[in-house]
Amino acid sequence: MAKQVFKRPDAIKENVFHYCPGCGHSIIHRLVAEVIDELGIRDKTVGVPPAGCAVLAYNYINVDMGEAPHGRAIAVATGIKRARPELIVFTYQGDGDIAAIGTAETIHAANRGERLSVIFVNNGVYGMTGGQMAPTTLLGQTTTTTPGGRLPLRDGFPLDLSQMLAVANGSVYIERTAVTSPKNIIKAKKAIKKAFQVQMDDLGFALVEVLSQCPTNWKLSPVEACRRVEEEVMQNYPLGIIKDTTHKGD
Amino acid sequence: MRGSHVIGEAATRAGCRFYAGYPITPQNELPEYMSERFAKLEGATFIQAESELAAINMVMGASMAGVRAMTSSSSPGISLKQEGISYMAGMELPAVVVNIMRGGPGLGNIAPTQQDYFQATRGGGHGGYRTIVLAPYSGQELVTLTMKAFDLADVYRTPVILLGDGLMGQMMEPVTFPDPIDPDTLPQKDWRLDGARDRDSRLIASLHLDPAQMEQHNWKLARKYAAICERETKRESYLLDDAVLAVVAFGTAARIAKGAVNRVRKAGLRAGLFRPITLWPFPEKELRALTRTIKHVLVFEMNFGQMVEDVRISVGEQATVHFHGRPGGIISTPHEIADAITKLFYRYKLDN
Numbered sequence: 001m002a003k004q005v006f007k008r009p010d011a012i013k014e015n016v017f018h019y020c021p022g023c024g025h026s027i028i029h030r031l032v033a034e035v036i037d038e039l040g041i042r043d044k045t046v047g048v049p050p051a052g053c054a055v056l057a058y059n060y061i062n063v064d065m066g067e068a069p070h071g072r073a074i075a076v077a078t079g080i081k082r083a084r085p086e087l088i089v090f091t092y093q094g095d096g097d098i099a100a101i102g103t104a105e106t107i108h109a110a111n112r113g114e115r116l117s118v119i120f121v122n123n124g125v126y127g128m129t130g131g132q133m134a135p136t137t138l139l140g141q142t143t144t145t146t147p148g149g150r151l152p153l154r155d156g157f158p159l160d161l162s163q164m165l166a167v168a169n170g171s172v173y174i175e176r177t178a179v180t181s182p183k184n185i186i187k188a189k190k191a192i193k194k195a196f197q198v199q200m201d202d203l204g205f206a207l208v209e210v211l212s213q214c215p216t217n218w219k220l221s222p223v224e225a226c227r228r229v230e231e232e233v234m235q236n237y238p239l240g241i242i243k244d245t246t247h248k249g250d
Numbered sequence: 251m252r253g254s255h256v257i258g259e260a261a262t263r264a265g266c267r268f269y270a271g272y273p274i275t276p277q278n279e280l281p282e283y284m285s286e287r288f289a290k291l292e293g294a295t296f297i298q299a300e301s302e303l304a305a306i307n308m309v310m311g312a313s314m315a316g317v318r319a320m321t322s323s324s325s326p327g328i329s330l331k332q333e334g335i336s337y338m339a340g341m342e343l344p345a346v347v348v349n350i351m352r353g354g355p356g357l358g359n360i361a362p363t364q365q366d367y368f369q370a371t372r373g374g375g376h377g378g379y380r381t382i383v384l385a386p387y388s389g390q391e392l393v394t395l396t397m398k399a400f401d402l403a404d405v406y407r408t409p410v411i412l413l414g415d416g417l418m419g420q421m422m423e424p425v426t427f428p429d430p431i432d433p434d435t436l437p438q439k440d441w442r443l444d445g446a447r448d449r450d451s452r453l454i455a456s457l458h459l460d461p462a463q464m465e466q467h468n469w470k471l472a473r474k475y476a477a478i479c480e481r482e483t484k485r486e487s488y489l490l491d492d493a494v495l496a497v498v499a500f501g502t503a504a505r506i507a508k509g510a511v512n513r514v515r516k517a518g519l520r521a522g523l524f525r526p527i528t529l530w531p532f533p534e535k536e537l538r539a540l541t542r543t544i545k546h547v548l549v550f551e552m553n554f555g556q557m558v559e560d561v562r563i564s565v566g567e568q569a570t571v572h573f574h575g576r577p578g579g580i581i582s583t584p585h586e587i588a589d590a591i592t593k594l595f596y597r598y599k600l601d602n
């Protein structure tokens with residue numbers, strides 16, 4: 001008898017992804033859904049998508065979802081989680097959402113140690129609005145608002161939000177991952193699973209940064225975009241665990 | 251009991267179990283009360299947020315989870331909350347937002363004014379929505395209207411604004427409270443986000459990319475607002491039966507105006523008070539009905555003329571609308587308003 005080795009996760013709806021070819025969102029959505037399936041928490045999970053390309057995450061991830069204003073996902077998630085602590089609440093946010101307009105909400109939620117699992121998708125541009133500079137955009141990188149490349153004196157430096165959040169006492173687990181290769185995807189999934197587990201164990205604020213590719217706005221092919229993440233982006237945002245105090249006191 | 255504390259206790263008794271706010275004078279006594287009250291109340295959450303924006307968005311989340319939720323602030327802070335209020339109006343999420351108004355614009359001052367009438371009654375944020383606006387004028391009304399605000403918010407799934415000023419917040423008056431409501435006995439919200447157990451997953455969102463869908467949703471909101479206008483106007487009529495002049499005032503201004511009306515009545519002038527309790531929906535029909543017998547209306551506001559526009563819309567050509575206002579936080583005395591009434595009586599020979 002044939003053994004099924006690959007299937008659509010229960011936490012993914014049967015809708016066709018609207019994302020551009022080669023975009024990292026589809027992969028990351030699937031990873032979140034697989035983790036929700038594996039932890040058996042689909043019926044008590046609530047997600048908060050961002051403004052941006054992933055605003056339509058609710059068309060794909062099959063859990064209760066509540067939309068937040070741009071940048072406020074973590075504040076909305078805080079309200080949901082505090083009101084019903086038995087729920088597992090995650091946010092899914094891009095770099096503009098979490099590291100520019102939503103910086104204050106993010107830092108203070110981390111500092112309060114809100115029991116949330118945050119998926120932070122970093123592709124270095126505002127994708128939905130057409131590829132403008134994001135806080136995470138690399139120096140010299142051309143975007144529609146940095147036509148000659150990002151200049152530090154004019155545009156500021158790339159912001160490493162994950163490092164900033166690691167300083168907050170309420171954050172317990174922060175890891176940076178990527179979805180450029182099967183190996184990295186497996187690591188990213190492991191990290192996402194841990195971020196949910198940390199919440200289930202009531203330990204504190206958990207965040208997984210995922211370096212993602214935006215071939216459309218980078219004007220690269222999907223393969224070139226993955227190569228760019230590995231060769232350029234990772235130089236500025238190295239992969240790995242940034243903070244993990246979940247075993248403190250064991 | 252102090253007005254701000256009355257609001258907090260009434261909210262708690264209405265089954266509110268989530269409060270998020272950010273310090274701003276003159277409403278700090280309310281978050282302080284909530285922090286102490288909720289610390290001793292099982293299942294209740296108080297959060298001092300990092301900003302007004304965060305506070306309203308936390309309330310949005312709690313409301314999505316089906317919990318009765320409140321935030322409070324004062325004028326500049328309410329401006330920041332408008333983003334969230336617009337989203338909640340769009341997503342049809344109930345919440346109670348208390349605005350203890352300051353003078354304005356900008357940072358203004360902390361003295362009692364009614365400078366935010368437009369902001370409160372015209373929606374306040376983007377997108378052409380409305381919020382129910384309740385204007386208490388006494389300690390006891392802070393009890394009844396705060397509790398009513400939660401019911402209206404739930405019934406119509408909309409944010410409700412409780413509009414007061416520093417005087418309302420600081421004033422101490424004896425009040426009686428009804429028995430507390432157990433939140434578990436409130437009607438179940440079949441739209442809340444609580445995990446897709448034995449049902450399809452739910453979505454609460456304000457994004458409608460398809461214009462046909464957007465139009466449908468906006469018409470749905472319009473029908474809801476029409477129903478609210480039809481059913482929920484509330485006002486007080488005071489000594490209007492034989493009156494030839496009506497003073498129209500709300501909140502603190504109405505309290506002062508009532509004193510003025512009593513004063514001129516003693517002098518034999520037949521003036522009365524029409525006090526809108528709901529500012530939106532404005533008691534338009536009730537005010538228009540008065541113009542069968544009353545041809546002069548004096549609007550008194552602690553601003554330089556906002557509600558007066560709604561009064562003009564209500565009475566049309568049927569009565570002459572006069573205005574008296576103090577916009578900076580100077581509190582008019584009943585004597586000053588009585589004077590304004592008396593002048594109109596003499597100028598228009600209303601006393602014969």
